[in-house]
Amino acid sequence: MNIISTVGLAFSSIIEHPLRSALTSLGIIIGVASVYAMLAFGDAAKAQVEESLNSISSRTMQVWPDWNRRRSSQSRPQMPFTEQDAAEMRNIPGVIASTGNLQGSNATIATDTNDVSGNALGVDADYLKALGNEILLGENITYADIEQKAPVAVISDGVHNRLFEGQNPIGQTIKVNNVSFIVKGVVTKADNNISFGNDDIFAWVPLPLARDRITGGNPFVRNHVSSLRVVGQLGADLNQVEDEMDVILRRSRDIKSGAPPDYRIFSSRAWRQQAADSTKTLSYILAAMGGISLIVGGVGVMNIMLVSVSERTREIGLRMAVGAKGSTVLIQFLTEALLLCAISGVIGLLIGFGVFKVTVDILKLTFNFNPNVALLAFSSSLIIGLLFGFLPARRASRLNPIQALRHD
């Protein structure tokens, strides 16, 4: 028997029992569909998680005063952060942006004709970079602007839209709490930050000017900032960076190592990592469930193949009498099991693909067809066919032709 007639014979014996073949296939179809859908979903979730782990907010560490610090007459008052702290942290290896800012209460941002209520912040040149904001028009505040206390401001897209109605704002004058600034740039607000009410209304001005004229400052500490923000490079050891930030902060405020600090360093990478790990675990569990249904489907295939062998005992006996070798009969039945699983595998892949597509659309994940996952799911159906088809095929090949021919 050559390959073509072996496959042809397998195919004809599959279609000679359409209902039985369909029911048998169902197990494999469901198995392959779920293995594919789960693996592909896990793959997409992994990509999503990696993106989240590499995002700028995941690489950001913020330093805030420790508001929950136990207070007593013995404990010394909280030390504010300074521009000096930010500048020192800028030199830590693996840091791409380090910034301090002064946050005031609500501010009124106005042109001659319009005004909006929003936020005004005193910032340095690293601030917008640290937030991941992109410059749409003009340019960012520079350290030279800070040095010279230049009266310039960068505004958010939201301010641009509300106050200038589509006109070019660069070089125009705005007033922040009645202090005049010349608009130097417009930026989009990166959308990966947690946001509140009028979160797209921002004016950023050089730190010293803000301190002197808008937000006010700590009268006892020069260069005071309300919080610090440090962004690590992609792939940098952020724990190492955080340790060095701690060393700088302890030194600048003279806290001995081991003594409780009066500040806290916040970062989101720990819980993001945790989320990534649980997503990974979940996708493994789902794939394992798919695998189990595939095995159950395989048992179904074996069952039907055993029925088929015993139903066709006389046929097998006859084939052997007219010259079929045992190995030919074995290959014949194995081919039948394999073909059944291969057809089921293709259908299962199509269904799994549909399920995956729908899941991706609902969860708004990035759709990404990974051929390796499809190949893995399909080959698992073939492996099931081989494994569970072997026993019935071997039983067929070992039949005694004399007894087989007398079988009723």
Add this chain to the structure above:
Amino acid sequence: MNAQPLISCRQLTKIYVMGKTKLYALNNIDLDISEGEFVAIMGASGSGKSTLMNLIGALDQPSQGHVTINGNDISELKPKALSKLRNETIGFIFQQFQLLPKKTAQQNVELPLMYRTPRPSNIKDMALACLETVGLKDRAKHRPMELSGGQQQRVAIARALAGQPKIILADEPTGALDSKTSIDIMKLLIELNAQGITIIVITHEKDVAAYAKRIVEISDGKVTSDRLNMEAA
């Protein structure tokens, strides 16, 4: 005729062990069949004639003694070689026809050729030629269910012929047929014998054996009579 017989049985013994008792299905049989013969092997049920047929057909192995078919001692052949021997040398005809019900007459006839190596290129033509020999060329596309019993047995004979065997081994070929159809089948076998094919018919019916040129009678695993049938010859 060859000096060496086509089929040769020497001290052929087949023992079935049933618990503690040994059953001698065949007991020390010597039998030669030459090329071109038409032999009927006769016996009642349980006489051992089916066991003899299985051995002559290379479907079973003897307990003792030897069966040589076309120069090959079947005890010395491996399963693969036995398959090849059956495929190329022997055509089988069974009482219950043993046609594959879902295949057409032509596909049934093609069966032995499908298992031949190297595979002939003109399987279809060979099968049709065999169907023509048995007078059923116009039924090539019919399935066994659509044919009468006699026609089904003719298809089975065509299948036996398809491999161009030296021997046709027929086990009760008329057992499932009425007497008129039986006569047709036996006449067909005589025709094939006239073309040079060695025919061996296993039967318990005297009427069927009467068509053979030589009648071998078996009883209790032994040959009790081996004579030429003058009327047929």
